[in-house]
């Protein structure tokens with residue numbers, strides 16, 4: 358069977374990055390080398406043309422001083438110095454007589470360059486062309502030029518040296534390009550591996566965490582901003598998950614603990630009744646106690662359900678126009694009989710209208726929790742002040758009391774689930790009210806803060822924006 362491993366490697370990001378890096382770098386170098394090669398070829402061609410042109414000028418000077426015979430002698434000297442295989446010279450005098458060395462038939466084509474001669478004869482000053490002689494491996498650069506009226510010289514020079522030079526140049530450039538491709542692939546691979554090392558470490562840590570090692574974190578090494586940001590974000594995410602899991606564990610412990618007491622009590626009452634005299638009065642007492650304990654359990658379970666719904670955020674809110682002043686007014690009216698019973702005065706300081714977009718039922722619930730606490734922890738003769746202030750983009754609701762206040766030890770924990778202050782344990786409650794109030798405020802993109810002086814009272818401030826932000 359075929360192994361799938363090699364194909365998996367080609368799907369790796371490091372491989373793709375290497376390929377891109379090496380590809381782009383090699384193509385850029387290839388383009389640069391091509392430009393260099395073409396420039397070199399153009400310089401070499403120009404140099405050859407200039408050399409041939411210089412020869413033609415020299416023949417022209419010889420013609421002026423020594424006439425046609427002088428030119429023929431100079432042609433023989435030139436051919437001897439260049440070598441018969443590298444050059445041909447062709448002279449046509451004013452009478453149409455031709456002198457060619459070496460004979461063009463030895464080049465395989467006696468009419469080579471004939472059309473150019475006709476062209477110059479027809480009036481063109483000079484004419485350059487590149488010709489290929491049959492059976493010769495290298496082409497020729499041929500100049501046809503008039504050196505005196507009616508006298509035409511044709512100088513053909515082999516491009517063998519130029520071609521050899523360009524071939525050597527091509528070979529060097531090909532080797533250079535191959536080395537560049539190899540080195541850029543190697544560099545690209547090392548670069549990609551280094552860049553992705555952080556990603557690999559995040560993956561490794563994620564695997565370890567998935568096996569239960571929640572204390573593991575990715576080391577932030579300063580490899581590059583993106584990788585460091587990824588590592589930091591990942592660590593933050595793991596910390597949040599860890600906090601969440603710890604919170605859930607604590608909550609489960611607390612729930613178990615808080616359910617245990619009423620259930621134990623229910624069981625105790627039932628057991629005593631069963632082992633007792635089975636009098637109707639005992640059964641009546643048992644039923645009453647069980648109903649009471651079940652009510653306490655229901656209050657707690659409902660509060661927990663409300664918290665989890667509020668923590669689902671803005672999506673679970675039934676948004677409508679809510680007049681916060683009216684909410685406070687209604688809550689104060691509702692608690693007025695309790696306040697009178699406790700001999701506590703409730704003062705309202707309300708803005709005329711304080712409208713926000715929010716979930717009316719939930720805001721009413723939050724307000725009731727604050728007012729309920731204030732009444733619970735304020736002794737007779739105390740005062741509770743409920744106020745609503747309006748700001749351009751938010752509404753601030755506060756409930757102050759002149760009650761027991763909160764100790765510095767308890768203050769950081771009062772919003773925790775199931776937290777109850779030491780002095781509150783004798784009073785009814787679940788330790789969930791403030792947590793629910795905070796969850797409701799946060800679902801509305803708001804917040805709840807507390808300021809308290811033990812023995813003097815507390816002020817709870819709930820800030821709600823006019824419109825909750827969509828997360």
Ligand code: ADP
Pocket residue numbers: 726730731734758760761762763767771772776777778779781785786787788789790791792815
């Ligand atoms: P509960 O009132 O059921 O105990 P809460 O979540 O409403 O639970 O409050 C948590 C704790 O915060 C209370 O047990 C109490 O110690 C403290 N607390 C809350 N409101 C006040 C207040 N107005 N004055 C003094 N203590 C308060």
